[in-house]
Amino acid sequence: MIEIKNVSLDFGKNDKLFQAVSDVSLTIPEGCVYGFLGSNGAGKSTLMRMLCGIYRPSAGSISIDGEEVFDNAQAKSKIFFVNDETVQYGSFTLESLKKYYKAYYTDFSQDTFDRLCAKLDLPMKKRMSEFSKGMKRQALVIIGLASNTKYLMLDEAFDGLDPAMRKMIKNMIIDEIYDRQATLIVSSHNIAEINELCDRAMLIHKGKLIFANEIDEIRSGFLKLQLADKKRVVSKQELEQIGLNVMQYSQTGSIVQAVVRGENEQAVNALVEGLGCDICETIPLTLEEIFIYELEARGYGGEIDIISEN
Amino acid sequence: MAERSISFQRIKSSVKAEYNAHSKLALINILAAGLACLVQSGQSIDMASEPDFYDFMNSSITQVSAVPLLMYYFMAALGAIVCAMLFKDLSNRQTGDVIMAMPMSASERFFAKLLTLTCLQILPMIGSMLISLIIEAICLSIGGLSMEWLAGMAYIYLIALAAALFVDAMAVFCCCCTGSYAESIYFTGIFAIALSLLPSIISEKFMADPAGVLYGGVLGIRYPEVWTLANIFNMMLYGAEPETMRAVMLGINCVISVIVMTLCVNIYKKRDGKTVGKPIAFKAFFEAAMLLVVFTVSGLNLYQSTLKTSFIFTAVAFIIINIIVTRAKLSFKNFFIWIAKYVGANAVFLIAAYISYVTYGFGYADLKPKGLDKVADKYFNIRMSIDPPNSRMNGIYVMYNDPTYFAETDEEEYHSFTNTSTNANDKQSFTQALDIVRKYVKRSPRGIKFFLNDVGLTYDPEIFSNYDMRSVQFSGSYYYLTEEDTDNIEEYGVTDEYYDYETFDYVINLLIPRADAEALRDELVNAGLMLEYIYVDGEGIQYLK
Known part of the structure; x- marks a missing residue:
């Protein structure tokens, strides 16, 4: 289990101080597939780098199976990190890259490596600088899986892959991870992908954690309301007065659409019935809609209320 | 409980991996060392077979060893590049992501790098020197070469080794204190030149000159004469004859360089991914470097008519380095800050020079020549x-x-x-x-x-x-x-x-x-x-x- 407790990370000093991650607390249980969601520059990659000991947190602690991760070889041996760049491997062939990582990861599985290479048919003797971006990604994922670590972290790992290959790689990862009960942590801008792949997710914005939970729980915490009444238009204030937490409100003629947070469907229906509207519908939100509404609600600059993990 | 002890197995594995990853640098060093060994050995065998010729050449080892020395000095200079490549995790974010995430502690990573440097550069150099010396010894045993010749060769090899270790020490130090490839290279140059001159400057301009005493050879060979890279080159050119005192000092040089490299682990451990890519990781390092530049350039010109000119020259260099390092445009604010720092550095320099002047070289005048x-x-x-x-x-x-x-x-x-x-x-x-x-x-x-x-x-x-x-x-x-x-x-x-x-x-x-x-x-x-x-x-x- 990975435990992130009140972690912050500062860059710069004094008037140039920039807080990339601010007081984030999170628990990543074993055996799950965890998605890191966030806008560009939100702090996903920074948090991942702290998880694998590249950055030392300015405050708080990060532990893997009870061990502090920074500068701890034992803890880091449980994690394999694939970052969002591949240029650093240009001079390697896949064969030499395997040897390189094999020297560092003592549990490296030659069988897994051979099996996955055969599956993807990657050239072993060709320099990786001659690989396409997708091929480099595939190669790194293979190395990551063959390293046999308990936790695998993929930062924007599916970028550059065509849809068919994307699906194949995802299946390959899931099969491998599932077989050995490993934990996958993946960051992506592609929310549909996270929705499909992960059983848990968190949303980070401007370094602050917005939410973190099981995906089903997250989705059940948000609803879209559609209300229509011939005699009047239901205002935002009315919705708030009956106790709804309105994230987004829009009106077209007599039809009102509102996104509300933090309630289950039955409770919302019960509250809305009191308004006596002609039409009242509740529609579940997709993860993508939640992502967009959450960030819109914060206007990319407003004060952010932290929702602690359930 | 976190495992904090250093694992030699992990270091060994890392050395193997990094050596293979830098096989081209290894090849260049092995070729240079091999060529040095081949030429030197060939010459020794040739001379051993021509005793008349040997009599003449016996007095000019440095001429005979010109090619090997050139190779060894090439290897020494290459040390700056080798270090910058090995410490690329501190200057390149992508590489930093890979290396710093590896299952190793910072100390293990650092010592693995030092050992890789040794394998890439120092071992081929020493190996080549030892093979040359063995061949020389064989030539000696069959009567072709004198023992003095053999000692002379060993002495010259020690000079080359001291130079290589000195450059390595400076390079490791600068790599640990900088966060970009360019800075790690040119600051190595600045530190290597400045620090090699500084002991002589202190000895001459802050002690002997204000004391009005030049003891020269009476004191024997002073340490600064040996420490400086410039003097190492001098020795290469003129001082081929082995002298025990100089050899001991060169040995001390090597030990100091190794100690400096080893102590850099404490700087390396303070680094994480945050400073990767930043030209300067520690502000104090940059200020020290600038102070060193001022002390070196102004020190060289102290008690010379060129001092005023050197102040202007150094000021321009000072501002250029600041512009490069801060990657900033020259604004009025920056300009005045840099000039203020420059004036401050020179003020410190002149105060030190004045103290040495009024104390007759910090008491140097009171020393009795040995x-x-x-x-x-x-x-x-x-x-x-x-x-x-x-x-x-x-x-x-x-x-x-x-x-x-x-x-x-x-x-x-x-x-x-x-x-x-x-x-x-x-x-x-x-x-x-x-x-x-x-x-x-x-x-x-x-x-x-x-x-x-x-x-x-x-x-x-x-x-x-x-x-x-x-x-x-x-x-x-x-x-x-x-x-x-x-x-x-x-x-x-x-x-x-x-x-x-x-x-x-x-x-x-x-x-x-x-x-x-x-x-x-x-x-x-x-x-x-x-x-x-x-x-x-x-x-x-x-x-x-």
């Missing part, structure tokens, strides 16, 4: 001259060059005294003369206006007329004589031609009031210690006794 016992079995001479201050053009007081003063004093006051000993029993007299001279060392007036005059920042013609200064130079030298020379001395007495054989010398330069200079002269004359004649300019030789 090695006087060497006089006993050697011939020597003592000479003293009293001149107007301007005539010491090669001394330290070159700024006292008022042409009016010179014209007034030229003809009436140019004294030269010489006493040349042909007798080893004069050793006592020599020491006695030295003791008398040393009493006058601190008669030189010291104060801010003299300091500013001497370092070249101001010129005050009144100083000489008010103080009526004289430049006194007292020098002693000893020289070995061949058997033929000894025969000549017995037949013809000592003549100037033997001065060519000087091996030790020392000089004491004094700038003291005229009355003191004359008192010194009289004391020496009255003690009967020296001075067969006085040479007065325009009047020729006048014998005192």
